[in-house]
Amino acid sequence: MAFKRFFKKNGIGYLFLSPWLIGLVTFTIIPIIFSMYLSFTDYDLFSNPTWVGLDNYINMFTLDARFINSLKVTFIYVFFGVFFELCFALLLAIILNKGLFGLRLYRAIYYVPSLFGASVAIALLWRQVFGGNGFINEILAWFGIEGHNWISNPDYALWTLIILKTWQFGAPMIIFLAGLKQIPGDLYEAAMVDGANKWKQFLKVTIPLLTPIIFFNMIMQMINSFQAFTSAYIVSNGSGGPLDSTLFYTLYLYQQGFQNFKMGYASSMAWVLLVIIAFFTALAFLSAKKWVHYEQ
Amino acid sequence: MTRSQNENNSLITQTYFSQKYRKKRHQNKLYHLFLLIGSLIMLYPLLWMLAASFKLPNNIFNDAGLLSESYTLANYVRGWQGVSDISFAVFYKNSFTISGLSIIGTLLSCSMAAYAFARLNFKFRYVLFAVMLVTMMLPTHVTLIPQYIIFHKLGWVNTFFPLIVPKFTAIDGFFIFLLIQFIRGLPSELDQAATVDGCGPIQIYLRIILPLSVPALATCAIFTFIWTWNDFFSNLLYLNTTSMYTVSLALRAFLDAEGQSLWGPLFSMSLVSLIPVFLIFIFFQKYLIEGITTGGVKG
Numbered sequence: 001m002a003f004k005r006f007f008k009k010n011g012i013g014y015l016f017l018s019p020w021l022i023g024l025v026t027f028t029i030i031p032i033i034f035s036m037y038l039s040f041t042d043y044d045l046f047s048n049p050t051w052v053g054l055d056n057y058i059n060m061f062t063l064d065a066r067f068i069n070s071l072k073v074t075f076i077y078v079f080f081g082v083f084f085e086l087c088f089a090l091l092l093a094i095i096l097n098k099g100l101f102g103l104r105l106y107r108a109i110y111y112v113p114s115l116f117g118a119s120v121a122i123a124l125l126w127r128q129v130f131g132g133n134g135f136i137n138e139i140l141a142w143f144g145i146e147g148h149n150w151i152s153n154p155d156y157a158l159w160t161l162i163i164l165k166t167w168q169f170g171a172p173m174i175i176f177l178a179g180l181k182q183i184p185g186d187l188y189e190a191a192m193v194d195g196a197n198k199w200k201q202f203l204k205v206t207i208p209l210l211t212p213i214i215f216f217n218m219i220m221q222m223i224n225s226f227q228a229f230t231s232a233y234i235v236s237n238g239s240g241g242p243l244d245s246t247l248f249y250t251l252y253l254y255q256q257g258f259q260n261f262k263m264g265y266a267s268s269m270a271w272v273l274l275v276i277i278a279f280f281t282a283l284a285f286l287s288a289k290k291w292v293h294y295e296q
Numbered sequence: 297m298t299r300s301q302n303e304n305n306s307l308i309t310q311t312y313f314s315q316k317y318r319k320k321r322h323q324n325k326l327y328h329l330f331l332l333i334g335s336l337i338m339l340y341p342l343l344w345m346l347a348a349s350f351k352l353p354n355n356i357f358n359d360a361g362l363l364s365e366s367y368t369l370a371n372y373v374r375g376w377q378g379v380s381d382i383s384f385a386v387f388y389k390n391s392f393t394i395s396g397l398s399i400i401g402t403l404l405s406c407s408m409a410a411y412a413f414a415r416l417n418f419k420f421r422y423v424l425f426a427v428m429l430v431t432m433m434l435p436t437h438v439t440l441i442p443q444y445i446i447f448h449k450l451g452w453v454n455t456f457f458p459l460i461v462p463k464f465t466a467i468d469g470f471f472i473f474l475l476i477q478f479i480r481g482l483p484s485e486l487d488q489a490a491t492v493d494g495c496g497p498i499q500i501y502l503r504i505i506l507p508l509s510v511p512a513l514a515t516c517a518i519f520t521f522i523w524t525w526n527d528f529f530s531n532l533l534y535l536n537t538t539s540m541y542t543v544s545l546a547l548r549a550f551l552d553a554e555g556q557s558l559w560g561p562l563f564s565m566s567l568v569s570l571i572p573v574f575l576i577f578i579f580f581q582k583y584l585i586e587g588i589t590t591g592g593v594k595g
Contacts, residue, residue, distance in 0.1 A: 006419070012497045013418025019405035020428075020472070023465020028431055031442035038441060045448065092334070095327055102328075108581065109335045112342070115577055119526045120544040121566035124551060125345050128559060135344055135360035167338070171588055178589040227435055230528040234548060250529075253437060258533065263441050270437040277435055 039268035044261040056268035067269070069244050070252040073158060074226065077248065081165035081228075082221045086214065089169040093176035094206070107177070111170035122164070123234035127151055130160040151235060154245040161231050161246060172217040179213035180206070208293040215292045219284055226277050229254070249273060349564040356559050375561035375568070379549045380538050384565055387546040394459050394542060395524040401463035402471055402520045403513055409466045410475030411501050415487065432469035444533060458534045459527075463520070471516045474590050478512035479505060515587040518580050522573055543569045 007014075014021070039056060041049035060067050092110055096103055116122050128134050130150040137147025150156040183206065191201045232240060232248040240247030240255070253273070257266030347362040349371055355364045378384045412418070413425055447458040466472055482505065490500050506513075528544045535541060541549060547569060550562055577584060 010418035013412050013416040013421070016408045016412035016416060016497075016501070017418075017424070018408075019464060020409040020466040021424075023405070023462060023467055024427070024431065026446075027443060027462050027465060027467060028434070028439055031439035031446070032434075034442035034445070035438055035440075045445065092331075095331065098324075098327060100324060100327055100331070106331050106335065108577075110338055112577070113338055115522070115573055116342070116526075116570050119570065119573075120528050120547045121569045122341075124547060124562060124566055125341055128563075129341055129344070133357040138360035167341075174585060174588045223433070223435070227437065233528070233532075237552075250437060254529075254532075257441055258444075263445070267441050270435070270440065274435055274438050281433075 035267045035270060038264050039271050041264040042262070043264040043267075045263055046261075049264060052264070056265050057272070060265075060268065060272065066244060066247065066252060070240070070247045070249050073240075073245065073247050074249040076158060077162060077165070077228065078222060078225045081162045081225050082218065084162065084166040085169045085221060086172055086217055088166060089172035089217070090176055090210075090214070092169070093173045093180060094202075096173075096177060097180040107174065110173060114168040114170035117164065117168035118230060120230060120234055123231045126160060126164050126231070127235050152242050154241075154243040157236070157242055157245045161235060164231050165225065165228070172221060175217055176210070176213060179210055183209045211292045212294060215284070215288055219281060222280060222284070223277055226273065226280075345563050345567060349560065349567050351560065353558075353560050356563075371560035371564040372568075374558070375550075375565040379541075379546055379553050382538050382541075384543070384546065384568070386539060387541050387543045390456075390540060391525060391542040391544075394456055395521050397456075397460045398463040398524045399517045399520045401460060402466070402468065402516060405464050405466035406468070406471040406475055406516060407506060407509065407513065408501070409472045410479055411505050413472070414476045414479035415484075415500075415505070416497060428469050428472060432473065440533075447534065453534055454536050454540060455534075456540075459524075459530055468520075471520070474516060474587065475509065475512050477590065478509055482508050511583065511586070514580065515583045515590075518576055518583050519587050521576060525573055 038049060040051060040053055042052050043049035096106055096110075100106075113122075130136055132147075132149035132152070134150075136150065140147045148156060150160050187205050187209070188201055191205050196204060227250055228248055229250040232246045232251050233254075236242075236246045236251075238251075238255075240251050249269070250273075253266050253269045256262045256269065343362060344360070347364070348356045350367040350369070351359075351364045351371075352366060352368055376384045378387065409428075413421065413428075443458070443462075444453075447453055450457075452458050486504050486508075487500050490504055495503065526544070527542075528548075531542050531545050535545060538546075538549065547562070547566060550558070550565065554562070
């Protein structure tokens with residue numbers, strides 16, 4: 001009876017929600033619980049999982065040098081990748097916002113790399129461009145700089161991926177542009193009346209009013225780059241080499257789970273990744289009180 | 297104010313403004329120069345790949361230029377033959393099948409969920425909405441391995457099902473969110489008028505909400521296409537025979553099979569693989585920009 005009444009009142013809502021609800025349960029909630037369980041086991045997909053307690057988590061941080069290295073590689077990639085990407089995005093957005101002729105064309109051109117950047121095709125191109133006989137070396141040679149095979153040199157391989165990430169600054173640039181358009185013109189007039197020059201206006205008006213957007217872009221790009229995979233996989237041919245210098249966290253997780261079939265270990269790595277992302281997101285939100293300016 | 301003073305003043309303002317104007321024009325020229333050089337740097341890798349795809353094999357290496365003594369279509373002919381006797385036409389068909397069905401699934405399931413959240417009243421609505429926001433933030437890796445195990449037990453590995461079925465369950469919360477925002481902006485008087493005319497929620501959804509949401513649905517369709525087309529990771533997990541490969545997997549397999557010797561054909565096929573996304577960009581740029589500025593888009 002109670003069920004019938006509940007259904008009569010809410011049925012239509014749940015009818016529309018049913019595809020999402022079914023997916024939520026089968027592809028999200030059950031997998032999350034299952035993944036939590038697996039992270040405390042040894043499991044190879046073919047025999048039954050065996051309970052190992054916290055071993056996966058402890059071994060990861062104490063015995064697994066490749067894991068620690070993948071963390072280091074990923075942190076470097078995320079920090080410099082996001083930093084450079086957002087700097088270029090902001091710089092270009094500010095220039096494009098000056099009302100120059102041809103804005104739409106420029107915006108389109110700078111956005112094109114974001115469109116293609118995640119594809120296998122571009123990662124393959126990168127492999128050639130930064131290879132021993134790629135055109136980067138050719139261009140460096142014009143300036144008398146001797147090139148390397150950047151891809152197979154452990155000191156530089158990761159930086160070619162950071163450059164690939166930076167190259168895709170078009171998407172955050174478009175978000176910055178939209179944000180700059182929102183800043184009311186009379187604020188600049190008021191600042192001018194108060195005697196602020198262009199540089200002061202930029203520091204005291206543009207940047208503070210843009211901080212919510214900087215914050216948003218930062219969070220989004222950070223979450224995404226922690227999960228980057230394709231570029232490292234293609235450029236290093238799935239190995240994360242040379243000398244594990246491009247071993248992204250997700251690439252190592254893939255190797256453990258789907259090449260070594262250590263699915264318990266890979267599950268615990270997934271949970272550590274979740275905690276890392278949650279930690280940095282929380283940190284960003286806490287710091288936001290200090291530097292993000294919200295209008296009352 | 298006397299007449300001469302007036303003239304004097306206007307003369308001063310005139311020279312002041314023309315000076316400022318000239319300075320501004322000069323500045324604009326510098327900006328244009330900067331932007332043009334920037335454009336060239338940004339596009340150069342793509343232009344170089346385009347040129348390389350038409351070059352003879354021994355002209356590809358150690359040549360940063362775009363020009364060559366002779367051009368050839370041979371790379372495209374060789375490239376289209378594909379990997380282990382399976383033509384790129386097959387890989388294209390596979391990629392289009394997956395992307396097409398993903399679009400249908402996403403539009404159906406996300407619009408239904410969005411309509412429920414935006415317009416209908418039901419118990420736990422706010423709780424479920426919060427749950428949806430949380431799932432948007434969740435890294436996919438947390439559910440990855442159990443999902444793989446489920447699909448493995450179902451015998452779905454090496455079929456398209458693992459790549460398509462989740463899309464029919466509104467798995468991408470971002471699209472639900474985008475559609476909710478859009479539907480909330482539609483005037484609710486329309487719903488009320490339809491109710492007066494005897495329409496139920498299903499008819500309101502079909503006859504009012506869906507037709508009016510076409511711009512937002514277009515944005516969802518475009519992003520679903522681009523993400524599915526560019527996707528590599530889940531293809532790598534679930535597809536393992538060559539005849540099931542998508543364009544992404546085929547490109548990697550091509551490199552593995554032919555080694556470094558066939559960069560020309562590889563570039564030609566890489567370029568061909570970018571064409572669908574590029575065409576969408578050319579024709580639907582407005583919806584793309586819309587989607588990005590609504591936020592949270594990976595680009």
